[in-house]
Amino acid sequence: MNYVSYVRLQAQAQPQAVAVRRGEETWTYEELLDDVKRAANVLANHGIDHGDIVALALPNSYEFVVGTLAGLAREAMIAPINPEYREGEFGHILPEASPDTVLTTQNVASRIRDHTPAETTWLTVDGGVNCIDFHDEISKASADYFVPKTKDDVRALLLYTSGTTGYPKGAVHTHDTVIAVSDACAISYELTAGDRFLAAMPAYHCTGMSIITATLKSGGTVVLTNGWDPEATLTATDRYDINLFSGVPTMFQDWLRVDDGSYDLDAMHTAVIGGSDVTVDLIERSEALLGCPVLNGYGMTETFIAGIWEDRHRERRLPSVGQIEDPLIDASIVDPETGEEQSPGEPGELRLRGRPLLEEYYRRPEQTDEAFTDGWFHTGDIAERDADNFLYILDRMDDxxxxxxxxxxxxxxxxxxxxxxxxxxxxxxxxxxxxxxxxxxxxxxxxxxxxxxxxxxxxxxxxxxxxxxxxxxxxxxxxxxxxxxxxxxxxxxxxx
Structure with missing residues (x-):
């Protein structure tokens, strides 16, 4: 099924509910679906079809959400890219991705055009020379568009890793992965219709993208922020009665540093921390600040953030990221040299198998083959489990x-x-x-x-x-x- 079909269902069920907010601007599900259909027709008019690649180099914005959903509705593969990259970083990713269309700003377009094929279509949110104005195109396009009945294995996302262990690699994920992980997030986070999720993580990052897909599939509101500003995001959490937040440890540390006790954070019911080193002290202080569980978890770009997460209704053993009992994904800890499974208390490489795993590293068959053994993905992370299968992440093998x-x-x-x-x-x-x-x-x-x-x-x-x-x-x-x-x-x- 095409992921966008779930957004269409929300537009039918609650057309006037707010789907996206950025500052004081809001867009309902009805307005979002209308813009997505128009944008899908814009892409169709420029030749975008099944299997093509649409790159987005935009900050967290309504246009990012519309562009992503429109591309998915065309059965294209969405490649979100950090708009703050320098030319050399774009020069590594764009020639490999070879996008058919790029949606960006005129400033970024002027810097990166030489890294794409000559026939690439350039859509910008703010006009510019030799670029097509995205807003102007949408305003003229028809809203008559049928979201296809997409097969589960159709490619949806091309997510580039952060490159902490070398050059970024593109992880390919299908519509089935996007739907499965969105559902898993909703269950774990207790995310329901009407909930407001603060989307402060960059939308081009797997966590930021999953916040968007999980929230919209659940009928909630994606509250976009303009970059990371701890005081501004605390103010937004207070002002808009934010219910959920997911971020890296530095974000929680920033909140603890700037909080002066004046913010009303009572609406928050779930926070999620991960993506870097997490301490028990940071979790406990963050829970005291927010007045809600701060769930520790493990995931990665190659699993579209799915992995091992804490269950708020079960025993927790911090700093464990949870028990190895997730029906969505299997986990095993092995000796990286022999592949033999390690006993409780013995560190080894964490390997994963299951529905959320990447289909491949894009255009990198050798690295894809090296990353898998008998269906198990090599995470490159050192971990251990205790006798009750609680998982503890120790380090990167490379570190x-x-x-x-x-x-x-x-x-x-x-x-x-x-x-x-x-x-x-x-x-x-x-x-x-x-x-x-x-x-x-x-x-x-x-x-x-x-x-x-x-x-x-x-x-x-x-x-x-x-x-x-x-x-x-x-x-x-x-x-x-x-x-x-x-x-x-x-x-x-x-x-x-």
Whole structure:
């Protein structure tokens, strides 16, 4: 079934309900469906059909939502791309994606046109030279459009990874994946018709896209924000009675930092945290601020964020991300060298199998083959489970530090450092060493300047095996972040 059919059903069931809000502007489900049909006809008029690629390089906006749904209604594959990318980053993604149409702004179009085929159609939301005005086209287009009865395996999304372990790769997802994950989110988040979901994560990111698809399928309101501003988003949460929020740890940390107790957050019933290192302390403080569960979870671009999530109605064992009992996806922890399944308490590579997994890495058959073994996807993450199948994410395999033949998992050392009073955040990376191969180095943000390097090292030596303790401590005022708020470990490695 075509995902857009569910938006059509919501427009029939509650035509005057608000589907999308951005600031004081709102669009009902009836208005949204009308614009989507018109935009689908615009794409059809420019030759977009089944299997073509529509790239969107836009900020969180109503036009992003309309463009995405219109492309899906044409059975095209949507490729959302960060509009803030530099030319070199566009130069890696666009030649591979080779989009048939790009929906963007005139500023972005002027910078990236040379990276696409000559026959690519350029639609912009703000006019421009040698571009077609998207709004003007929609206003003239017919709203008479029939959403096709799409087969489940038709490709829907081409989501590029964040590139934290190399160049971004395009993960291909089908309409079936979008529908299944949207339903799973709705169940886990208790997302229902009328709920207002704050969409502060970038829409081009898998989390941001899933917020849109889950909310619209459930009949809720997508509340779009203009970038990330902690005070502005808290104000929006208060003003618009936001019910749900999903974000990375830095967002929750920002909220805790700027909150002065004046915001009314009582309408919030669910928050979701993930995508980076999560601490028990951060979850507990965030729950105290928001007055609702902050669910810890694990997912990735290759699963359209589906994975292992906490169940609010069952036992929780923080910092576990939940139990390995999800009917949507299977999980296994194996020795990465032998493929043998690990026993409880033994770390290994987390591998996943199930409906939400990517169909392939776009135009990368060798990397696709390398990523799967007998249907199991290699996540590249180190994890362990306990006797009751609670899953604990330890680290990225690529981040593991090999010191004198011993594996050092940075997250274990980081958590130990963060136990100290006066430490807000720690990130541990490896530095090349002639004798040991690598040595752990800690980069620390402290709230108490009396905390010394020796105090941190002594605490680690008391709590961990000696080979795990950081040999050097670097204090910073802020961490370098990538475009979705994750700590840029590669930048830190270069700094130390």
């Amino acid at each position: 593991t530090i090999i010191c004198g033949g011993h594996n050092v998992y940075p997250r274990e050392v980081e958590t130990t450092i963060e136990e100290l009073n006066g430490i807000d955040r720690a990130v541990v990376v490896g530095r090349d060493d002639d004798r040991k191969g690598q040595k752990p180095v800690a980069v620390v943000y402290r709230t108490d300047e009396d905390v010394s390097p020796s105090a941190i090292q002594n605490h680690c030596l008391e709590s961990l095996a000696a080979y795990k303790h950081p040999r050097d401590i670097h204090f910073v005022d802020e961490f370098p972040l990538n475009d979705v708020g994750k700590v840029d470990r590669e930048a830190l490695r270069e700094q130390v």
